[in-house]
Amino acid sequence: EIVLTQSPGTLSLSPGERATLSCRASQTVRINYLAWYQQKPGQAPRLVLYGASNRATGIPDRFSGSGSGTDFSLTISRLETEDFAVYYCQQYGSAPLTFGGGTKVEIK
Amino acid sequence: EVQLVESGGGLVQPGGPLRLSCAASGIIFKNYAMSWVRQAPGKGLEWVADISGNGDYTYYADSVEGRFTISRDNSINTMYLQMSSLRAEDTALYYCAKHKGSGVGNDYFDNWGQGAPVTVSS
Numbered sequence: 001e002i003v004l005t006q007s008p009g010t011l012s013l014s015p016g017e018r019a020t021l022s023c024r025a026s027q028t029v030r031i032n033y034l035a036w037y038q039q040k041p042g043q044a045p046r047l048v049l050y051g052a053s054n055r056a057t058g059i060p061d062r063f064s065g066s067g068s069g070t071d072f073s074l075t076i077s078r079l080e081t082e083d084f085a086v087y088y089c090q091q092y093g094s095a096p097l098t099f100g101g102g103t104k105v106e107i108k
Numbered sequence: 109e110v111q112l113v114e115s116g117g118g119l120v121q122p123g124g125p126l127r128l129s130c131a132a133s134g135i136i137f138k139n140y141a142m143s144w145v146r147q148a149p150g151k152g153l154e155w156v157a158d159i160s161g162n163g164d165y166t167y168y169a170d171s172v173e174g175r176f177t178i179s180r181d182n183s184i185n186t187m188y189l190q191m192s193s194l195r196a197e198d199t200a201l202y203y204c205a206k207h208k209g210s211g212v213g214n215d216y217f218d219n220w221g222q223g224a225p226v227t228v229s230s
Contacts, residue, residue, distance in 0.1 A: 035216035037153075044203055044220040045145075045153065056218065088153055095213050096169055097143075097155040 002027050002091050004100035012108040019076040021103045023089035028069050030093030036065060036074045039102075040085045048087070049074060079105070110134040110219040112204045117224030120194055128189040128224050130204030137185040138162065141207035141215060144178060144189045146200035147223070156202070159187065161210035172198075194228045201225050 003026040013019055023034065032052040037045040047056040049065040052072055062077040076083055084107050089100040116128040130142070143158040157168045157178040166178050177190040187204060202224045205217035 030214075033214060033216075037217075044222055045217075046220070047216065047218050050208070050216045050218075090153075090216060092214050092216050095167060097158075097213070097215075099153040099155065102152045 001096055002029065002094050002098050004089050004091060004098055006087075006089060006100035006103045008103060009101075010104045010106060012106050013079055014108045015079050015081055017079050019074075019079055019083070019105055021074040021087055021105070023067075023072045023074070023100050025070040025072070025091060027094070029072070029091045032068050032072075033091060033093035034065075034067070034072050035090045035092065037088045037090065038083075038085045039088065045088065076105075081107075110206065112206060112219060112221035114202065114204050114221045114224035117202065117226050119227045119229065121230050122195060122228055124194055124228075125190070125192045126194060126226060127191065128202055128204075128226070130187040130189075130221060132185045132187070132204075132206070135185075135206070137180075138182040139210055141210055141212045142180065142187045143205045143207065143217065144187075145203045145205050145217070145220075146198075146226075147203065148197075148200045151200075154200075157189065158207070158212045160212045165212050167212055191226070194226075196228050199226060199228050 007022045034052045036049040039045045053065040111133045144156040159178045175193045180187040204221040206219040207215040
């Protein structure tokens with residue numbers, strides 16, 4: 001099983017700042033099969049990125065992803081109020097599908 | 109618009125059974141694999157099980173293998189999760205999630221339901 005470790009656990013930033021979230025895998029993620037989800041309190045997760053760097057439908061271009069192998073990142077170029085949430089990475093290159101523990105992006 | 113609506117959650121005693129349903133609309137249901145993903149209170153996401161679009165293939169997390177059964181009825185656009193021998197650690201919000209494609213295993217989730225709460229307690 002691929003274990004995904006997200007860091008930091010919490011990121012305290014102000015609107016307009018840049019956020020960089022990390023997701024590290026215990027083994028190589030095949031074909032960069034890595035997705036990111038956003039979850040707000042009381043809501044279901046929402047797909048943000050897939051294939052490490054492809055934005056999902058409706059996701060603004062301030063969200064970007066990069067990485068390969070075992071190290072991936074999600075960057076939000078300029079935080080908007082609606083971006084404060086918990087973000088999870090998920091690998092889908094190897095069974096079983098696994099998620100990281102999440103990074104909370106909170107307002108400073 | 110894709111809609112996934114879970115139902116069947118509730119309070120159940122340890123060792124008991126419970127069946128969750130997920131009704132889908134806005135998609136050609138048989139064309140997509142589906143998963144159940146759960147989230148314990150205050151915790152992260154855990155994939156539970158998935159099923160291929162035609163229902164021929166199913167996979168389970170080790171934590172539920174042998175206790176949970178995933179199935180689907182494409183004639184009524186509904187997926188199920190039959191849970192048995194429930195334990196306190198199964199307490200969670202259970203989400204129904206649609207895969208991008210029809211196959212299981214190597215896929216991400218592009219639509220989610222709002223979740224069905226399951227509480228296992230005496």
